Amino acid sequence: MKIGLIGTGNMSRSLGILWAEQGHEIFWGSRDPNKAKSVAEFAGHNTQGGTNDEAAEFGEVIFYSVRGVMPSTVLSSTDCLAGKIILDCNNRDIPEGFAYGPLMAESLAEKLAVDVPNARVVKAFNTIAQEVFELSPEPLQEHQVSVYICGDDLEARQTTMTLAKDIGFNPIDCGPLRSARMLEALGDFIRFMIGGMGLGPYATISVNVLPEASQQRLGRRQSGS
Amino acid sequence: MKIGLIGTGNMSRSLGILWAEQGHEIFWGSRDPNKAKSVAEFAGHNTQGGTNDEAAEFGEVIFYSVRGVMPSTVLSSTDCLAGKIILDCNNRDIPEGFAYGPLMAESLAEKLAVDVPNARVVKAFNTIAQEVFELSPEPLQEHQVSVYICGDDLEARQTTMTLAKDIGFNPIDCGPLRSARMLEALGDFIRFMIGGMGLGPYATISVNVLPEASQQRLGRRQSGS
Numbered sequence: 001m002k003i004g005l006i007g008t009g010n011m012s013r014s015l016g017i018l019w020a021e022q023g024h025e026i027f028w029g030s031r032d033p034n035k036a037k038s039v040a041e042f043a044g045h046n047t048q049g050g051t052n053d054e055a056a057e058f059g060e061v062i063f064y065s066v067r068g069v070m071p072s073t074v075l076s077s078t079d080c081l082a083g084k085i086i087l088d089c090n091n092r093d094i095p096e097g098f099a100y101g102p103l104m105a106e107s108l109a110e111k112l113a114v115d116v117p118n119a120r121v122v123k124a125f126n127t128i129a130q131e132v133f134e135l136s137p138e139p140l141q142e143h144q145v146s147v148y149i150c151g152d153d154l155e156a157r158q159t160t161m162t163l164a165k166d167i168g169f170n171p172i173d174c175g176p177l178r179s180a181r182m183l184e185a186l187g188d189f190i191r192f193m194i195g196g197m198g199l200g201p202y203a204t205i206s207v208n209v210l211p212e213a214s215q216q217r218l219g220r221r222q223s224g225s
Numbered sequence: 226m227k228i229g230l231i232g233t234g235n236m237s238r239s240l241g242i243l244w245a246e247q248g249h250e251i252f253w254g255s256r257d258p259n260k261a262k263s264v265a266e267f268a269g270h271n272t273q274g275g276t277n278d279e280a281a282e283f284g285e286v287i288f289y290s291v292r293g294v295m296p297s298t299v300l301s302s303t304d305c306l307a308g309k310i311i312l313d314c315n316n317r318d319i320p321e322g323f324a325y326g327p328l329m330a331e332s333l334a335e336k337l338a339v340d341v342p343n344a345r346v347v348k349a350f351n352t353i354a355q356e357v358f359e360l361s362p363e364p365l366q367e368h369q370v371s372v373y374i375c376g377d378d379l380e381a382r383q384t385t386m387t388l389a390k391d392i393g394f395n396p397i398d399c400g401p402l403r404s405a406r407m408l409e410a411l412g413d414f415i416r417f418m419i420g421g422m423g424l425g426p427y428a429t430i431s432v433n434v435l436p437e438a439s440q441q442r443l444g445r446r447q448s449g450s
Binding site for chain 1: 357360364368370397398399400404407410411413414415417418421422424425427428429430431432433434435
């Protein structure tokens with residue numbers, strides 16, 4: 001699959017490398033095309049780098065890791081995004097001292113979708129610190145770390161779930177894009193655990209359905225122990 | 226430890242039985258004292274039942290499972306709560322069809338604390354469906370299901386963490402009571418997973434810190450694979 005990554009920050013570099021290792025075609029974009037090219041040189045695996053416009057043009061899937069700036073500003077035109085899957089991994093700024101005010105009534109992902117109505121926006125990868133991606137994929141498979149995925153296009157969600165599985169994560173389908181409000185709140189929560197409560201960047205949050213074997217104990221309990 | 230449970234709903238019954246099995250002294254309270262007494266009869270383990278006032282008087286720790294009604298309304302006086310730990314497990318109503326509007330700017334737990342300023346309110350057990358408590362404690366220990374705990378009194382949090390451990394859960398310290406805003410959002414999220422996404426009541430959400438053994442792979446990755 002052809003993946004264009006807008007932005008060359010930690011998240012973008014780590015995920016791009018992981019996907020490249022799994023055989024996906026990777027193109028990093030940056031305001032500074034030379035920076036993106038040097039990321040690709042470091043990463044190897046026939047990855048490429050260039051401008052943001054080139055990355056947007058290249059990808060069937062666009063990993064959008066630029067926070068607080070909309071695609072219509074970053075790209076000279078968003079026409080090339082038509083029908084493409086845009087992965088939004090961004091979280092809002094944590095208030096100083098984790099002093100929580102009102103939570104969001106509209107998610108960043110929904111705002112992004114308003115900016116690029118021709119694209120298929122998916123929220124994903126916003127609840128995991130970049131350091132965790134350094135571990136992929138073998139140890140992650142063992143620990144069943146969840147990636148929460150939502151978006152209004154079913155096929156886009158399914159593609160994203162496959163991309164998450166490719167690099168060792170356990171994808172959790174969270175339904176329509178409005179669920180991003182919950183997922184960004186989850187992003188706040190894990191960052192609070194990592195920073196505010198001092199668990200560090202390897203703290204992760206996973207959804208598990210307890211297996212059938214456990215549920216059989218119900219009988220014992222219901223009969224009034 | 227003496228635990229008074231206000232309300233005799235599913236959550237209150239299941240948790241009371243689990244704590245009784247671990248040797249804690251249990252008193253259920255209800256508007257209908259006969260109902261509370263029959264719960265205690267069913268539960269055995271020398272548990273007791275009676276009025277809400279009696280339960281509030283009895284407990285060193287109060288499990289408060291009455292939703293949408295404040296202790297100052299439920300009890301004839303809140304004087305007996307002075308210095309006691311109040312466990313709030315409540316979540317707000319889920320909007321119909323999980324159609325999310327604005328999230329909370331103030332948590333239910335904080336509202337509760339305003340109503341009983343003499344007590345030590347702790348948010349806990351609001352992210353787990355009652356069915357999961359039927360499994361405790363052995364299968365839960367195996368699956369490391371997290372209980373998220375916050376409150377402004379450190380000792381009250383520590384006591385609650387011990388009570389969670391007693392019945393097979395992995396307690397996660399979430400700091401001050403204002404974190405309840407995040408925990409109640411987490412409550413929304415898990416209920417969305419259970420209901421909206423159809424994972425069912427055995428879906429759980431756990432915080433895990435990935436172990437050191439995994440982190441050693443960092444070296445491999447950083448050297449540019």
